[in-house]
Amino acid sequence: MVLALKDQFIWDSWYVHDGEKYHGYYLKAPRSIGDPEQRHFNVSYGHATSTDLVNWDHIGECFRPSKDGWDNYTTWTGSVVRGDDDLWHLYYTGTRKNDPQLAQKIGHATSTDLHNWERVGDGLILDLIGPNSEHYECDVSNKEWHDRAMRDPWVMRDPEGLGWIMYFTARAPGIEEANDAGCIGFATSPDGYDWTLQPPVFTGGFGQLEVPQVFEKNGTWYCLFCTAAHHYSQEQTKLRPVVTGNHYLIGEGPRGPWQIAPGFLDGTLPCTRYAARIVDTDDGMVILGFADRPEGADFIGHIMDPDPVELTDEGLLVIPPQLKAAE
Structure with a gap:
């Protein structure tokens, strides 16, 4: 049984x-909007x-853009962790209406029950400003x-010390080839509330490395990301299959x-x-992601079975039957 709603497009998940x-x-966004590409601008959680x-079991809508804040246009992909204060913490992407650059920023909300979320202040905790912002493409x-x-x-606990670390999708400045400027941004926090922007931990290969997820397995670290065929750099086009989907560092x-x-x-x-x-x-x-356009079909918009x-x-990392084919 896929994670699906009859009247809603569903895409990024965590x-x-x-x-x-x-x-x-x-x-999620209502299918009544017609064009699935407009889902990004009609979004809620x-x-x-x-x-x-x-x-x-579907519990229902749990978060949406603010009425008149910095995140009154979209609330996009995030992550949830349990904090040292025994609260659940949601870190999310927000944008503001009528922003010509569609500048994205990072927001923060908390919950006691994993469903009802309250922004911490106005929610905004991190932007591409101040020290270390020169390492990022801040003007497009x-x-x-x-x-x-x-x-x-x-967001995850810092395995190398106290506090928390954050990875995010961003781009680096001053790189001649646009499709070689994608980076994995980085920030640190002592408590999950106050965040400091740090230089990226990785840059290059693709125009964007979306939806990063970092984890350790058997002593090796992995950063899952997704990217599209038209966002490969010239070098990466020569090195690997030109496809759209999920890869890793x-x-x-x-x-x-x-x-x-x-x-x-x-x-x-x-x-x-x-x-x-x-x-x-x-x-x-196991791996879970949303069904996009398999076999050239129209946009599907549900979470596939793991x-x-x-x-x-x-x-x-290998997904059978790739593993079987390699044996």
């Missing part, structure tokens, strides 16, 4: 386990729960790129150094699954 069940959060990531008024990227925050630690993994993890053209997450379950790792993910002896 997951957290409360000790008893999984909570899935997803971007849905919330569902599951014990197996296959059968879902020249129209070389379609937005000022700072989105898809992935391999790192020596949470701050890197990082490198692009060989091949491509989970891609097709046209795209089958996008904006995927890897969830570590009692039965092993597929297993394996680690090869070389420490590479």
Whole structure:
């Protein structure tokens, strides 16, 4: 049973386990808008729960753009963690109406029940300003790129010390080839409330590395991301299949150094699954993402059932039947 709603488009999603069940959060928009590309600008969050990531109970809408704040246009992809204060913390992407650069910023809300979220102040916690902002593309008024990227925050405890770290989708300045300027942005916090922008932990290869997710497995660090065939750099076009979907970086630690993994993890053209997450379950790792346009169909817009993910002896992520084909 896919995670689907008859009258809603569903796309990017993220997951957290409360000790008893999984909570899935997803971007949604009414199918009545017609053009699925307009879903990004008619967005709110849905919330569902599951014990197996296959059968879902829909709880309903749980978050949406503010009425007249910095995030009154869109609330896009985020992540949820449990803080040191025993609250649940949502970190999310926001944009403001009538912004010609579609500048994205990072917001923060908290909850006691994983469904009812309250912004911390006006919600805004991080922007591409101040110290270290020179490491990011902060102005796209020249129209070389379609937005000022700072989105898809992935937050986790800092495994190398006290506090918290955040990864996000962004772009680096001063790079001649637009499709080589995508980067994984980085920020740190002592408490999950006050954040400091840091230089990116990885730059290059693609015009954008969307929806990052960082995790460690067997001593190796992985940064899952998604990208499109038309966002490959010239160099990457020569090195790997030109597809749209989900791939990853391999790192020596949470701050890197990082490198692009060989091949491509989970891609097709046209795209089958996008904006995927890897969830570590009692039965092993699985990957979930939204159904895009498999086999050239119209946009589907639901979360596909999970597929297993394996680690090869070389420490590479593989999704069967790719694994079977390699044997």
